[in-house]
Amino acid sequence: MAQVTERKGPGRPPGRTAQGHATRQALHDAAIDLIAERGYEQATMRDIATRAGVSPGLLYKYFPGKQAVVLELYDTLSQRYAEASLKMRPGSWRERALFAMKASLAVLGPHRDVLVALTPVLVGDPEQGLFATSTAGSRQRVQGVFLTAVAEASETLGRKEAESLGRILYVIHLAVILWWLLDKSPEQRATSRLLKLLTRLGAVVGLASRLPGAKGVMRAVDGVIVDGLLGDGTAAPA
Amino acid sequence: MAQVTERKGPGRPPGRTAQGHATRQALHDAAIDLIAERGYEQATMRDIATRAGVSPGLLYKYFPGKQAVVLELYDTLSQRYAEASLKMRPGSWRERALFAMKASLAVLGPHRDVLVALTPVLVGDPEQGLFATSTAGSRQRVQGVFLTAVAEASETLGRKEAESLGRILYVIHLAVILWWLLDKSPEQRATSRLLKLLTRLGAVVGLASRLPGAKGVMRAVDGVIVDGLLGDGTAAPA
Numbered sequence: 001m002a003q004v005t006e007r008k009g010p011g012r013p014p015g016r017t018a019q020g021h022a023t024r025q026a027l028h029d030a031a032i033d034l035i036a037e038r039g040y041e042q043a044t045m046r047d048i049a050t051r052a053g054v055s056p057g058l059l060y061k062y063f064p065g066k067q068a069v070v071l072e073l074y075d076t077l078s079q080r081y082a083e084a085s086l087k088m089r090p091g092s093w094r095e096r097a098l099f100a101m102k103a104s105l106a107v108l109g110p111h112r113d114v115l116v117a118l119t120p121v122l123v124g125d126p127e128q129g130l131f132a133t134s135t136a137g138s139r140q141r142v143q144g145v146f147l148t149a150v151a152e153a154s155e156t157l158g159r160k161e162a163e164s165l166g167r168i169l170y171v172i173h174l175a176v177i178l179w180w181l182l183d184k185s186p187e188q189r190a191t192s193r194l195l196k197l198l199t200r201l202g203a204v205v206g207l208a209s210r211l212p213g214a215k216g217v218m219r220a221v222d223g224v225i226v227d228g229l230l231g232d233g234t235a236a237p238a
Numbered sequence: 239m240a241q242v243t244e245r246k247g248p249g250r251p252p253g254r255t256a257q258g259h260a261t262r263q264a265l266h267d268a269a270i271d272l273i274a275e276r277g278y279e280q281a282t283m284r285d286i287a288t289r290a291g292v293s294p295g296l297l298y299k300y301f302p303g304k305q306a307v308v309l310e311l312y313d314t315l316s317q318r319y320a321e322a323s324l325k326m327r328p329g330s331w332r333e334r335a336l337f338a339m340k341a342s343l344a345v346l347g348p349h350r351d352v353l354v355a356l357t358p359v360l361v362g363d364p365e366q367g368l369f370a371t372s373t374a375g376s377r378q379r380v381q382g383v384f385l386t387a388v389a390e391a392s393e394t395l396g397r398k399e400a401e402s403l404g405r406i407l408y409v410i411h412l413a414v415i416l417w418w419l420l421d422k423s424p425e426q427r428a429t430s431r432l433l434k435l436l437t438r439l440g441a442v443v444g445l446a447s448r449l450p451g452a453k454g455v456m457r458a459v460d461g462v463i464v465d466g467l468l469g470d471g472t473a474a475p476a
Contacts (some may be wrong), residue, residue, distance in 0.1 A: 073459060119358075182467060190462050193461070217438060219467070228417060228432065229420060231422065
């Protein structure tokens with residue numbers, strides 16, 4: 001871990017200069033490393049400062065708390081994901097959604113240790129969790145990838161229908177990520193197997209989607225997702 | 239919250255006498271209340287003792303730590319669930335699995351506050367989480383309900399097939415419980431809607447299960463579940 005040198009200058013907001021940027025990055029890395037090692041609750045700001053070799057005061061100048069570190073991580077990873085998803089090729093919504101899921105695992109892969117340590121926060125924390133207000137920006141960026149995957153797929157879907165399907169695929173993607181974080185098999189091979197299975201099941205769903213009533217089921221699934229998970233808990237049920 | 243009166247007696251193990259039992263229950267209730275209010279990490283053993291009006295020393299005699307409180311909660315709830323499931327009627331596996339899911343929500347319902355507070359632990363804690371070794375007893379009790387639901391269903395299934403289906407339904411049940419804990423809709427109505435949807439989708443799955451290859455898919459899904467979530471992470475893939 002690189003030690004951080006402190007440079008004081010009046011009226012210089014932290015992180016705006018090249019050195020400020022490097023300091024910020026080093027502090028962020030130290031925080032992420034410590035959270036990955038000890039868990040979110042056990043990694044204190046004091047310990048993070050010690051690890052980075054700076055005073056707690058300097059650390060607080062850059063990050064008002066661990067929460068800020070975590071939100072920045074979400075922000076960085078969701079941006080990288082949005083960039084990676086630009087490589088999505090034309091194809092059916094099933095092909096594109098599978099690409100989007102694999103791209104997500106590829107972007108998150110190198111950060112699995114800290115994400116495993118953050119799983120309790122991601123799933124259970126109403127303030128910094130997956131469905132919290134503070135994380136809405138990152139969430140919408142990721143959701144946007146799935147909305148685009150369907151909207152620009154080779155099949156012709158109505159706008160509302162495409163939005164419903166995009167949201168459903170986004171939530172399935174979250175379930176896959178949670179699975180991957182909990183996956184106990186060596187090198188998470190069970191997640192690769194799960195994706196292959198989803199591909200097979202997707203083919204069945206593709207056939208079933210031509211049955212009468214399929215659109216109604218899709219709208220109903222989307223309605224429940226918005227009502228229970230993605231909405232603010234006040235919307236009337238569809 | 240009932241105050242607890244301390245009675246000392248040499249050679250009397252905590253919780254074995256009638257008064258010991260009442261004390262134990264009162265301490266457990268105080269711990270659960272405080273965890274529900276503040277969250278697992280924030281509720282300290284000292285605060286729990288204060289809440290119950292006893293010395294920390296007495297609390298530690300009954301519970302060596304918060305972990306013991308949580309494991310006892312799992313144990314109690316899974317026992318109640320196993321008892322409630324004895325009322326399962328004859329029927330198809332789909333009817334019986336739906337009964338088992340509703341029974342689970344009915345047993346857990348009155349304890350939703352503390353379970354929401356414990357969601358980070360349940361999902362993210364390798365020591366006390368859903369798939370941890372320490373919770374294996376409670377987990378197997380609950381899984382057993384789903385195995386029985388299928389094994390004694392009106393359809394005739396092979397033993398291995400029934401086991402696979404039971405495990406898959408158990409994991410779907412866990413996903414429903416997680417959904418219910420995250421459900422932001424008023425009175426978790428989105429969870430009731432989800433169960434209705436699962437019933438509709440179950441009918442489609444019932445039809446699809448007659449297609450050639452359905453058994454193979456089921457075995458594959460079960461294999462991935464055992465490999466990734468339920469196993470000890472060392473089993474070779476099927």
